[in-house]
Amino acid sequence: MTTISKVRYSRRSILKSGAAAVGAATLPAPMVWGQETKNITLRQFGTGVSNLNDVAQKVKEDLGFTLEMTALDSDSVTQRAATQPDSFDIADIEYWICKKVWPTGNLQAMDTSRILNYDKIVGIFRTGKLNPTSSIAQGTAPHTVGFVEGPGSTTFVDEESGWMTLIPTIYNADTLGIRPDLIDRPISNWSELLNPEFAGKASILDISSIGIMDMAMVCESMGEITYADKGNMTREEIDKTIGIFTEAKRNGQFRAFWKTFDESVNLMASGEVVIQSMWSPAITAVKSRGIPCLYQPLEEGYRSWGGGIGLSKNLSGMELDAAYDYINWYLAGWVGGYLMRQGYYSAVPETSKAFMTQNEWGYWFEGKEATDVITSPTGDTLAQAGEVRDGGSFEERMGAVACWNAVMDENQYMVRKWNEFVAA
DSSP, X not given: OOOHHHHHHHHHHHHHHTTHHHHGGGSHHHHHHHHHHTTOEXXXXXXXXXXXHHHHHHHHHHHOSEEEEEEOOHHHHHHHHHXXXXXXXXXXXEHHHHHHHGGGTOEEOEEGGXXXXXXXXXXXXXXXXXXXXXXXXXXXXXXXXXXXXXXXXOOEESSOOSEESSEEEEEEEEOEEEOTTTOOXXXXXXXXXXXXXXXXXXXXXXXXXXXXXXXXXXXXXXXXXXXXOTTSOOHHHHHHHHHHHHXXXXXXXXXXXXXXXXXXXXXXXXXXXXXXXXXXXXXXXXXXXXXXXXXXOOTTOEEEEEEEEEEETTOOHHHHXXXXXXXXXXXXXXXXXXXXXXXXEESSHHHHGGGSOHHHHHHHTSOOOOSSOEEOTTSOEEEOTTOOOTTOSHHHHHTXXXXXXXXXXXXXXXXXXXXXXXXX
């Protein structure tokens, strides 16, 4: 029997060449690996954004083991990662959540020397900059919580240390979604969310750490507040921000609040809401129903977020090796192509390109006109030939990020005030 270390090396070589994505089970060494690991089940949880059945099925096909996925909302993800370390092997979480979870010691730092495509991960997650001349946006920029001093450390360092808290997988530049067929004029600013013109037809997401950032983008756009750092407000800034939105709520501005992907899709697709906080694939889901929906570029820029894979402190042995292979497989391109066809970005765009057509790559990444129909991973039509992506290219969109989702020093106070807003 081939030793497991040799099998693992063979698999990594295959992953590096991209061949595993074509069908790992057709190659001798991975067949042995599959025999050794076919009874392994890795338990993953995270939001519905990236905990996808198609990914779990492809893992089974390519790597041989079972990936058991559970999709939760962001608050539930945070709570589980912080309080139930024995209930998972892989935590698929957002970077802002790291500030809440990493100090608990429930996750283990990952050795970047075991990550094959580490040097191809976009600079946002390594140095904080999209390119050498980029400025770093406000909020919890991923690189500030992406590295720790070493194994066992709970202290973040804001430079590459060789030990990552999360291996980045997915990210995007978020903005407001609108129904252009129900709004008969251009929308250019975040302040439009509180325009009385849309009273009873607006919505915001009810996840405090994200929603407060959208609120800040709106308040700054209105000229009501200028924040030193939207991602780390003072109590006075929190009070004023929440106060502006509480007044708007009492005046009937909001049709509803939403917490889940499906809720946001249904609100927009039904026409009950015409302008709201949205996520890119929610726009995709609405458009796939044949309903006009636009992810509106705004003058003040985007609120961004990033997610990654974290490993439970309890993972060891063959299960830990399997988790590293899963991460390397994840960054090898198939998943990236799948996610990018929904409007997200891959942490390693270079490998994703091989799993997209020239038309898809041009449309989703380069901001070019589609040369043919653009479809979702499930085959739904999203754009016709001649259309361009909302907001343009990767560089244009990610280069216009104004803030990252964040956890503030005054987080507990902010959450209390948020709950008062929701109950008002």
